[in-house]
Amino acid sequence: MKTPIELISQRITDAIQKVTGQNIPAIVTAATDPRFGDYQSNSALSLAKQLKTNPRQLAEKIIANLQIEDVCQTPEIAGAGFINLRLKPEFIKNYLTEIKNDTENFGIEKSETSKTVVVDFSGPNIAKQMHVGHLRSTIIGDCICRMLSQAGWNVIPQNHIGDWGTQFGMLIAYFKLEWPYVDEDYSQVEINDLEQFYKSAKQRFDNDENFVAVAHQQVRRLHQSDPITMEQWKNIVDESRKHYQPIYETLGINLTVKDERGESFYRDKLADVVNDLKKVELAVESEGAICVFPEGFKTKEGNPMPFIIQKTDGAFLYATTDLAALRFRINELKANEIIYVTDARQKQHFEMLFKVAEMAGWVKDTKLVHVTFGSVLGEDGKPLKTRSGENIKLKELLDEAVKRAKQVVEQKNPELADSEKDSIARAVGIGAVKYADYSNNRTSDYIFSFDKMLAMDGNTAPYMQYAYARVKSIGRKGQEKGIDTAKELKGLKEIFINEPAEFELAKQLIRYSEAFSTAIADFKPNFLTAYLYDLAGKFSAFYNACPVLDAEPKTRASRLLLCNLTAQIIRHGLENLLGIKIIDRM
RNA sequence: GCGCCCGUAGCUCAGCUGGAUAGAGCAACGGAUUUCUAAUCCGUAGGUCACAGGUUCGAAUCCUGUCGGGCGUACCA
Secondary structure (H helix, E strand, O other), X not given: OOOHHHHHHHHHHHHHHHHHOOOOOOOEEEOOOHHHOOEEEOHXXXXXXXXXXXXXXXXXXXXXXXXXXXXXXXXXXXXXXXXEEOEOHHHHXXXXXXXXXXXXXXXXXXXXXXXXXXEEOOOOEOOOOOEHHHHHHHHHHHHHHHHHHHOOOXXXXXXXXXXXXXXXXXXXXXXXXXXXXXXXXXXXXOHHHHHHHHHHHHHHHHHOHHHHHHHHHHHHHHHOOOHXXXXXXXXXXXXXXXXXXXXXXXXXXXOOHHHEOOHHHHHHHHHHHHHHHHXXXXXXXXXXXXXXXXXXXXXXXXXXOOEEEEOOOOOEOHHHHHHHHHHHHHHOOOOOEEEEEOOHHHHHHHHHHHHHHHHOOOOOOOEEEEEOOOOEEOOOOOEOEOOOOOEOEHHHHHHHHHHHHHHHHHHHOOXXXXXXXXXXXXXXXXXXXXXXXXHOOOOOOEEOOHHHHOOOOOOOHHHHHHHHHHHHHHHHHHHHOOOOHHHHHHOOOOOOOOOHHHHHHHHHHOOHHHHHHHHHHOOOHHHHHHHHHHHHHHHHHHHHHOOOOOOOHHHHHHHHHHHHHHHHHHHHHHHHHOOOOOOOOO
C-alpha cells in the first residue's frame, strides 16, 4: 500500500503533467509547521524556475488540475507558491482501517521481492573477545538486514569472521608447547584464556627464535590442511563462537553459524584472485609486492596508490580476501547488491576494492555499497577505552547496562517478582544501548553515556518501552473492568475520532511507512527512532487528554483501536526492525 | 602535503536531494495528578547553524576559501 506521501505525490505529478505536459515527479514533504497543514509541496517553486514562470500562478494551475478531494481538503497556496495540504478526516480513518487489517506490515510495501542482497557485518576476530568496536557494525548491520527483509529482499547476511592467518599457527604452537592438555579437551578453554594465550604466544614469538620456527611449521600445516592441525584450529573457532554467539543472542542479532563465511572460507581462492588479476594485467609487481593500482588514488608522495594483494613474502592480505569474497558473492550468491557495514575509517579501502573489482570486470550489475559509521566515544570525547587504554569488552559493557537498568527497576517497581525485574532489566538495559546507537546519526561519532541512554525522558529505549507498557496496561485494566478489548476492536464498524490529540496520534500512525521509506533509503535507523519517539510522544499526549476505558462506548472502541495500533507499531518498529525487546509491564 | 568526515542552544544531538519563524532531550524556571503506570504531560527561557565570500526569489543545507577537530594515506584488519 502506498504511503500518504506517495499517494499525494502521484496526484500532484499527474497535475503537473496536465499543466506542463512533462512527467516531473512532485516534491511532497511533511508540513514544516502544523499551521501549513499536514503535507506540503514545493514543486511549483522549483518548477517555476525551470519554466521561467511565476511560481504562484503555476501553483494555482497545478491545483486547478489536481484531483485529490478523496485525500485532502481544498489545497491552499501560501507564500511564494507553497501548496499546503490537509488530510481529510475520512481519509485518515480509511487509512487507519487499512493499516489495522495489514497486521504484518502496517502499510509498508514489500516492493523488492526477487532481489538478493548480501550484507557483510559484525565480523568478530577469532580467539579475541568482542569489544565496543564491534557494537555498531553488529547492530547497524542487523538493522539493515531487518529493514531489507521487511522491504521484501532476499537477504543473505555474511559474518566475515577473522578466523584465518598466521596468528592461528602461533596459537596452536603455543598450546603444543605450554598447554598440551588443551589439545585433549578444548571445552576447558574459555575466550579469556584464548585471549591470554594469544598475548603470551605473541610475546614468545617476538622473543624466542625456536618458537618462531615451531609456529611457522604450524602455519605451514594449516596451509596444507593437515588434519590434526585443522582440528585444533577448528576447536579454537568453536570455542570462540561460544563466546560471541551468546552476545548475538543477548543483543537480539539474527546471526548464526550458517551466516559465517570467514577468512578461512576464501583461503583457497586467494591465489586465483591474484592470478586472474595478473592475467588481465591489472596486478603488477611493485617494490616486491603484487599490487593493483586503481584509478584515482594517490599516496602521500603523489604516486599512484597500490591496492596490495600479495606481500613480498608471498602472503595474502585482507584486500585479497575481500576481492575473493566479493567475487563469490556476485558469482555464487548471485547478489544484486552487496552492503558492507564497517566504520568510516575503512572508506578508502572499500573505494579501492570496488574500483579494482570494477576494473577487473567482476561487478557486472551488482551494486556495491559501503555503509559507514562513526566511533563510539567516552565522556571525554575520545574513543571509548578502559582507564588502562584497552578496548572495553562488549560483554562487560552490556552486563553493566543491564545492571544499571536493574537498579532503576528496583527503585521504580520494588513490588515486582525478581524474575520479572530481571527480564525487564535485560530488555531495558540492552535496548538502551542499542537504541542510543540507532538514534544517533549513523555517520557521526557519538558519546556513550549510560545515564543518558537509560533516562526515562527523551528519545531513549526506556521511554519507548514505557509507552508500550502503558498501552498494555490499558488492556489489563480493561479486562479487570470486564471490557474485552479484542472483541471491541473486532466489533468496530466505524472509526469515531474527534479530539485533536486523537487526530494527531492517528496522523502519526498512518505515517509509519513513510518513516520506513526514509530510514531504508540511506540505511539510517535514526529516522525510525525519531518516528517512534514522535509516536510515543503523541500517544502520551493522547493518553493524558483522552480517557479510553471510561469513554462513551462508541468513542471507546475507536480509542482502543488507536491504542492497539500504537502498541502494534511500536512493537513492530522496536522488535522487528530494531531488534529491541518490548515489555508488557515495567 | 593530498584525500575523506565533522563544526547547529550551556551539554548531548536531530534536521542537510535548498523552501515559510532552525527542532528535540538534558540542565534551568513555571504549571498540570479525585482519572487507564507521573518512568507522564503542558508551558517559559535559551541560536551570528565555526568564519568569510559566492550561486539563488530563497542557504544550516549547494560551491569556493579560511580557521578548528577527527580519520586515512605501500606490504595490519
